[in-house]
Amino acid sequence: MKQCVRTAALIAALLGLPLVVHDAYFLHVLILIGINVMVAVSMWLLGITGLISFGQAGFMFIGAMTTALLTKTLHWPFWIALPLSAAIPALIAAPVGRLSLRVRGVYFFLVTLAFGQVVNGVFAYFQDPFGGWYGIRDIPPPQPTALFTTLNKVPFYYLCLTLTLLTCGIIYRVSRSWFGNVLWSIRESEVLAASVGIDVPGTKLVAFVVSALFAGVAGSFYAAYFAYISPLVFTFEYSVNMLIFIVVGGFASITGPIVGAVMLTLVPELFRVTGKYQLLAFGVILLLSMRLMPQGIMGTYAAFRARRAHTAVPQSALSLSATPEA
Amino acid sequence: MTLALQIVTSGLVTGLIYMLIALGVTLLFGIMRVVNFVHGELVMLSAFAVYFLGSQEAGLPFWAALLAAIGAAAAVAVICQYLLFRPLHYDILNCFIIGIGASFAIRSASACSATMSRTEIHPQDRLLPSYRAKPRRDDEKAPPQP
Secondary structure: OHHHHHHHHHHHHHHHHHHHOOOHHHHHHHHHHHHHHHHHHHHHHHHOOOOOOOOHHHHHHHHHHHHHHHHHHOOOOHHHHHHHHHHHHHHHHHHHHHHHOOOOOHHHHHHHHHHHHHHHHHHHHOHHHHOHHHOEEOOOOOOOOOOOOOOOHHHHHHHHHHHHHHHHHHHHHHHHOHHHHHHHHHHHOHHHHHHOOOOHHHHHHHHHHHHHHHHHHHHHHHHHHHOEEOOOOOOHHHHHHHHHHHHHHOOOOOHHHHHHHHHHHHHHHHHHHHHHHHHHHHHHHHHHHHHHOOOHHHHHHHHHHHHHHOOOOOHHHHOOOOOOOO | OHHHHHHHHHHHHHHHHHHHHHHHHHHHHHHHOOOOOOHHHHHHHHHHHHHHHHOOOOOOOHHHHHHHHHHHHHHHHHHHHHHHHHHHOOOHHHHHHHHHHHHHHHHHHHHHOOOOOOOOOOHHHOOOOHHHOOOOHHHHHOOOOO
């Protein structure tokens, strides 16, 4: 109950924010945070099972490319392109997941990494529909175009907020449903889960497809907001950033990736004033946060709360090790 | 024929360098199940160590500089082990993230420092083993470098 009130208050505050803050740069940073939260949360859903997909940027790129091609080349409205940009990455994820989920642990990292590179390579190679290394520019904004103008960030902010809240809400429900319990059980022990009759490969495949779907939504919004996409954006580093968000935020619940994405998108922006030392500051912050909070921000917070309440926290709820013993 | 041999030789040299780097990664991953993301920075640091120690100012012979660079890289690795990986109990994901953080920090610290951002290697402090330090005859005919 208390949690419901708190979430509602947070959403109300986010909804009212543009009425108070008129700074375009601030809204831009918030929109960036929203995109990062969407991708990080979608990656976290598969991460529950102990698998980290480095192909997330690839699926995001497929979604962005779908939107770009549909709205720019075919002149379709954005609102039709958006669901299609969610569906096409999910459709591609099904065979990719079928193949890549055969391997586990570090080898899954490598296969999905290779998938991301292949997507990037294909889009970079074919200049004709995909724009090659130059990417695609002048992607039309969502309809009505009178509202979604380049200089007015507020409609984009509300669109981003809606998509982010939808993504987080759906993935939260999924992670707390029976399906989510199945995912957690796979992380605890794959063999045990299989022995009680859980279809381990099928469950993982569904999680993989759903996570690709939401990455596609994020990519679609990215294309409509920035009006420019290129293979230099959706790189391997982008997926690594998402993993950093998840681990720094904490793996144990959905608040982890959200808090991680918010913090680590804000921190480099705050350190922009330091100029060339920005990356150095980011690295040091990453180092310190891992040293001081190895369970992530939310894991440390949960331990702190538990210590105050004098109750023991089950170790499994805090354990960060997402990779089962190979 | 000479060209083919040269290509093969230089390919072998590059490949052997990569092999040396990969050996370190695989040793650590195979035994400790830790992916060391600071490894590339260790390579970079030891390359710079050879460069600075073997250049005209420090004036160490190449082999001494090489040994010193190996020692320097090992020292940095020991520091990383005690500061980064050991307190995290070699958890693969935590080590991954802290390694990335450390690699960002080391890389950008070297890029920010004025001495190390100088990427150009001057011809007079070309780092060669001492037995090749003297220029060959056909080099002497070339116009002197400014």
